[in-house]
Amino acid sequence: AQSVSQHNHHVILSEAASLELGCNYSYGGTVNLFWYVQYPGQHLQLLLKYFSGDPLVKGIKGFEAEFIKSKFSFNLRKPSVQWSDTAEYFCAVRFSSNTGKLIFGQGTTLQVKP
Amino acid sequence: EPEVTQTPSHQVTQMGQEVILRCVPISNHLYFYWYRQILGQKVEFLVSFYNNEISEKSEIFDDQFSVERPDGSNFTLKIRSTKLEDSAMYFCASPFRLGDNEAFFGQGTRLTVV
Numbered sequence: 001a002q003s004v005s006q007h008n009h010h011v012i013l014s015e016a017a018s019l020e021l022g023c024n025y026s027y028g029g030t031v032n033l034f035w036y037v038q039y040p041g042q043h044l045q046l047l048l049k050y051f052s053g054d055p056l057v058k059g060i061k062g063f064e065a066e067f068i069k070s071k072f073s074f075n076l077r078k079p080s081v082q083w084s085d086t087a088e089y090f091c092a093v094r095f096s097s098n099t100g101k102l103i104f105g106q107g108t109t110l111q112v113k114p
Numbered sequence: 115e116p117e118v119t120q121t122p123s124h125q126v127t128q129m130g131q132e133v134i135l136r137c138v139p140i141s142n143h144l145y146f147y148w149y150r151q152i153l154g155q156k157v158e159f160l161v162s163f164y165n166n167e168i169s170e171k172s173e174i175f176d177d178q179f180s181v182e183r184p185d186g187s188n189f190t191l192k193i194r195s196t197k198l199e200d201s202a203m204y205f206c207a208s209p210f211r212l213g214d215n216e217a218f219f220g221q222g223t224r225l226t227v228v
Contacts, residue, residue: 043221
C-alpha cells in the first residue's frame with residue numbers, strides 16, 4: 001500500500017538550532033514530493049516540491065529538502081530555525097496516479113523556543 | 115493568497131444535520147480535491163473530481179458524502195446526516211491549471227458536529 005511516514009511527531013528546538021525532519025514513502029515508482037507547512041489557524045502552504053532533476057531542492061523561508069531515491073526519503077532541513085517557524089509540517093507524496101491525489105504523512109509539530 | 119477560497123471558515127452543526135462546504139477557485143480550475151484532517155491526525159484524501167465527475171474516492175468517502183459543481187465554478191462537498199466523527203478540518207485543493215502538478219489548498223472549513 002502507498003504510505004508516507006514522518007518519523008518525528010513533535011520536535012522542540014531553540015532558535016538558531018538546525019532542523020531536519022524525516023519523511024519516507026513506501027512506493028518504488030515515480031513520485032512527486034512535497035512539504036507543506038501549516039501555521040496555527042492557517043491553511044496549508046507549500047514549502048517546496050520535487051518532481052525531477054537536482055535532488056536537492058530549495059523552498060521558501062530558507063527550507064530545503066533532499067530526495068534520496070535509494071532510501072525513499074525526502075527529508076526537510078533548515079540550518080537555523082526561528083521562532084516564527086513554529087508550525088505543523090507535512091510531507092506529502094503524489095504517487096504515479098491519474099488522479100493526482102496526495103498522500104500525507106502524519107505531520108510533525110515543530111515548536112521553536114525563543 | 116490562496117488560489118482557492120473555502121466557505122464557511124467554521125461551521126457548527128447538530129448531529130444528523132446536512133452540511134454543505136464550498137470551494138471557490140479564483141480562476142477556472144478543472145481539478146478539485148477534498149481532504150480531511152481530524153484534530154491531531156494527518157490530512158486524509160477524500161475524493162478527486164475532474165470534468166464534473168468523481169475520478170477517485172477513498173474508503174472514507176461513503177454514501178454519506180457527495181460532491182458536485184452546481185454552477186460550473188463552485189465546488190461543494192455535502193455531508194448528509196453528520197456524525198460526531200465528521201468533526202474535522204476540510205480542505206479543498208485545486209491545481210492552478212490543467213497539467214500542473216502543484217495543488218493549492220484553501221484555508222479550510224472547520225466542521226464541528228455537536
